[in-house]
Amino acid sequence: MRIVIKIGSNLIATEEGLSEKRINALSSDISEVHSMGNEVVVVSSGAIAAGMKRLGLKTKPRDIMHKQAAAAAGQSGLMWAYEKSFSKYGKKVAQILLTRDAFFDRNRYINAKNTILTLLSYGVIPIINENDTVAVDEIKFGDNDQLASLVAGLVDADRLIILSDVDGLYTKDPKRYKNARLIERVEDITPELEKTAGMSGSSLGTGGMYSKLLAAKKAMGFGITVNIINGNIPGLLKRLLNGEHYGTEFQPKGRKVSSRKGWIAFGLRSRGSIVVDDGAREAILKKGKSLLPSGIVTTSGNFSSGDAVYCVDKEGKRFAKGLTNYSSLEIEKIKGHKTSEIEGILGYKYSDEVIHRDNLVILEG
Ligand code: GLU
Numbered sequence: 001m002r003i004v005i006k007i008g009s010n011l012i013a014t015e016e017g018l019s020e021k022r023i024n025a026l027s028s029d030i031s032e033v034h035s036m037g038n039e040v041v042v043v044s045s046g047a048i049a050a051g052m053k054r055l056g057l058k059t060k061p062r063d064i065m066h067k068q069a070a071a072a073a074g075q076s077g078l079m080w081a082y083e084k085s086f087s088k089y090g091k092k093v094a095q096i097l098l099t100r101d102a103f104f105d106r107n108r109y110i111n112a113k114n115t116i117l118t119l120l121s122y123g124v125i126p127i128i129n130e131n132d133t134v135a136v137d138e139i140k141f142g143d144n145d146q147l148a149s150l151v152a153g154l155v156d157a158d159r160l161i162i163l164s165d166v167d168g169l170y171t172k173d174p175k176r177y178k179n180a181r182l183i184e185r186v187e188d189i190t191p192e193l194e195k196t197a198g199m200s201g202s203s204l205g206t207g208g209m210y211s212k213l214l215a216a217k218k219a220m221g222f223g224i225t226v227n228i229i230n231g232n233i234p235g236l237l238k239r240l241l242n243g244e245h246y247g248t249e250f251q252p253k254g255r256k257v258s259s260r261k262g263w264i265a266f267g268l269r270s271r272g273s274i275v276v277d278d279g280a281r282e283a284i285l286k287k288g289k290s291l292l293p294s295g296i297v298t299t300s301g302n303f304s305s306g307d308a309v310y311c312v313d314k315e316g317k318r319f320a321k322g323l324t325n326y327s328s329l330e331i332e333k334i335k336g337h338k339t340s341e342i343e344g345i346l347g348y349k350y351s352d353e354v355i356h357r358d359n360l361v362i363l364e365g
Helices: 020-035 047-055 064-088 106-121 144-154 191-197 209-221 236-241 259-267 278-287 328-334 339-346
Strands: 002-007 039-044 093-098 125-130 159-164 225-230 248-250 270-276 296-300 308-312 318-323 360-362
Touching: 002 020, 002 144, 020 039, 020 064, 020 236, 039 064, 039 106, 039 144, 047 064, 064 093, 064 125, 093 106, 106 125, 106 144, 106 259, 125 144, 144 159, 144 209, 144 259, 159 209, 159 236, 191 209, 209 225, 209 248, 209 259, 225 236, 259 318, 259 360, 270 278, 278 318, 278 360, 296 328, 328 339
Parallel strands: 002 039, 002 159, 039 125, 093 125, 159 225, 270 308
Antiparallel strands: 225 248, 270 296, 308 318, 318 360
16 A cells, blocks of 8 residues: 655644654654555654754744745755664654645656655655745645645555644634534535535644644545544554544545646636536537537636646636636637637647546536
8 A cells, every 4th residue: 555644744843843752653663564564754843843953043024035945954954853763663764845836837746756656666654745945835835734735646546644742623623612523434525514624723843733734634635535634642543554543533535636736726726717608518528529619708817838727607706727728818818709810819729628528627526
């Protein structure tokens, strides 16, 4: 089985900086899972928390420069701690730092994927973090929960396991409410559930339960099972993989999306949208057809050919996402027209389809 394990800052860092004891405990558990014959990719936060200690900062910096300085100072300490712990169990690790733009471009996406798969073929445990030092808003994942879900899609993982400092997803914040109840299984991430997950932020990490839910939703979209379990309890990982139930399990509804379609749906950032009429919507959803100019009502946003855009219905509901062959300016000229008229209007034609069905992904829900 191929597993992505996400470790949050709260699990391995305290106000005192990195906890080597905690890193060692987790490395021991992960090594065991690896020795069971699984391929394991770790996504670990903790660089900023570790760097804060090194730079003598008492609270998490808010401005980007100090955050990046802390991340740079902390990342080497983080890897050093993992190196030491994993080597005790005879495991080799490798560092991979990614920014969101690794997912924007098909070649870079494939490259990142191949590097990770090659490391796995050598029995190495890749340890991935965001490349905080260079990541500005435009190329940020936001938080490591999102990074972990995209990585899970990237490597075609069978499982994404998010280690948290609580037992799983609760009906309320368990740290504040005694009557909070653990939600054991989730098949559908409904708006109510998103509300439930609330905004339970934490001081060291970036993502709370809400961001874990969004990450789970993405991974489920790739057809990957997601577990949120308590990373503070030794041995839980192994027991989970042996079939015992812990924490919250998110079960995707069937089909696994191809890595290419997953990349379009979740990896790429949308640059705008195309509003289509009911006929085109039906043709795409029910018959798996391409999007042609005749079914287009209008566009929103400024996008170029090759960009990812949403297809939305007349009510504004997104139902598909794809790579457009024409820019928003071009589409504004050819919308509502027959395919045979494209060349007459533009003076050239890239293709009959505005979005070819091979580059079009239906969005769930
Ligand atoms: N990449 C950040 C770090 O290593 C953490 C981001 C997160 O926790 O989501 O400190």
